[in-house]
Structures are given as C-alpha cells and as structure tokens.
Amino acid sequence: MFSKATEYALRATIYIARKSSEENKLGIEEIAKAINSPKSFTAKILQKLTANNGIISSVRGPGGGFYLSSKAQKRPVRDILHVMEEDGVLGKCVLGLKKCSEAMPCPMHAEYKGIKQQLIQLFEHTTIQQLAHDADKIIPLNKPARH
Amino acid sequence: MFSKATEYALRATIYIARKSSEENKLGIEEIAKAINSPKSFTAKILQKLTANNGIISSVRGPGGGFYLSSKAQKRPVRDILHVMEEDGVLGKCVLGLKKCSEAMPCPMHAEYKGIKQQLIQLFEHTTIQQLAHDADKIIPLNKPARH
C-alpha cells in the first residue's frame, strides 16, 4: 500500500510517540534498531518529518535527539502521509486512472468507493497518540522512568 | 495501492474482456492506446498474463491477438493480482511489519483489520466479467458487430 519510506515514517513516528518526551529524546540509532529499518535512510525520513516545524521535533548535540510535542501527538496519522507525499494513494483510483470520478467512473469505482472512504476516514480521524496508546495496551514498551 | 504494471494489467484485462471474443481478437496496439499505457511495456505484461494457460489467451499471426475465454471471464480479479505477484498487498500490514498478526499486532492492526478484509473480499468475489458488465452499463464501448 505505501512505500518503504512511508512505512518507516509511520513506524518511527509511532515509536517516538510511545517512548519519547521533551525530557527524554531518542537517538536515530535506537529508533532504527527498534523499528528494524536502515539507519541512514531512516535519518533522511526523520529529517523530512522534522523540517519546518513538522511533526517530529529534534535537537542536536549531547542529550539531543527526536521527540514528539504533545501538540504533535494529537495530529492525525494522515499528516505523516502528507509529509511523505503519499496521502494521494488513499483517494487514488485502483486502476490508476487520473480522471476517475463519480461522473467518469472506472470499472472498479462503484465497488471500491466504500473502502476508499473508510481508508481516508481512518487516516484522518486516527491520531498518532491513539495508535501509541493502543499499542501500549497490547505490548508495553520500556518507558523512561519519571524523575 | 498497486504498481503501474498491475494497474495496466487490470485495465488491459478489463478492456479485453469488454471488447474481445474468440472471433474478434485485439492487437497490442489497440489495447495500449485504449488504456493509455506504454505499448511495449504493456506487451510484457500481457505476456505474463498469457503464460501457461493464464488469464488471457493469445494467438500469433494475421487475425491474431488477445482475447478472454468465457471461462477466464468468470475468474476473480484477484487472479490478475496473483499473476502480477501483488496479491500480497491486500493482506499486508499497513506499517510493513512481516510478523503482524492477531497474536502480534502492529499499532494500526485493529483499526485497519476491517478494511483489509473488505479489500480481500472485493478482489476475491468480483469477477472480471462483473467489472466488464458494470463498465458497459455506464460507458458503452464500440463492440464488434456480430456476423
């Protein structure tokens, strides 16, 4: 469904949401290991997600790393797709027609329509935080101890 | 959702289903033009779909071309995906985890599960013929006159 880059973006963001805070940032080494992705490639992706006040926050230098602000936690998962320039796939025609619409439907349009709507809804209404919480309920992560 | 190759495969197969018969075969030139795809690349894809008594039938030489047997018409759309080695995407984990399952769910598993099932059902239960008929109802094609 999505490119590897976007899969890594989703996995990384959710992992950061689960384990980091402004007081406890995560390094690229740990993140890539945890989500099982190539380190340097993942670094590029996090750069994208961090750029111009993006979804992920980052700080350089010792004690630095990546974290998610509580504001960012509340953003819909779709925002990650948008940064990765793949939010288009959600609304895209299954047969790849550029002009597929209600007025000019492709042969699969009627059959696929409902699923497409659910997909868009899912990514629009689900927040990063929700996924992080859901995941925590099932497989708790070692979170940093509070001071 | 699918690769270009698979999109072309779906479009081509549906077009052939709509316009061809054993008595009236279609050439690669016409098919590629009709579905707006690169000719030689599409030829490769049709080769795949034709190989070892596959979905599409073909005959070489004058009067030859591609067509769909009435038996092939009744096959599920999923068979096309299978030949293109992309039926995996239907059941795949959204986050790209290889071991995502009920027992070891990814953070999106619960949310995506229902959509995934619908997707599989759609491609499994919809036949090529159904799509061809649906499409004909909306935008009729110039079909060859019967003798």
Next chain:
DNA sequence: ATAATTAAGGACAAAAATATCCTTTATTTT
C-alpha cells in the same frame, strides 16, 4: 576554548520499477 555528541545535509551507490527496441517464432494469406 576544546572536545564530544548528535542531527542536518550533500554526494554517491545499489536495486527495483518502468520503458524501449530489436530479433525470433508462430500463423495466415498470397
């Protein structure tokens, strides 16, 4: 100030997907 740490960014490499071209093979028509 200097050294150490960590993300940012540029350049490059490898692999996969997409696309084209040319030759060969099968079939029909002349």
Next chain:
DNA sequence: AAAATAAAGGATATTTTTGTCCTTAATTAT
C-alpha cells in the same frame, strides 16, 4: 514456398526508490 502479420522473448536504457557514507552545523560538557 514466400510474404505479411502479430505475439513472444531477449537485451538494454531510463527513472525512481532505497540505501550508504562522509562532512557540516549545532549543542553540550569538560
């Protein structure tokens, strides 16, 4: 039999995606 037609198949080119490596910039600790 020869010529013409149309798919099959091989070789190669182009583009995109994925991945690596090295240098630069920012920040902190010594």
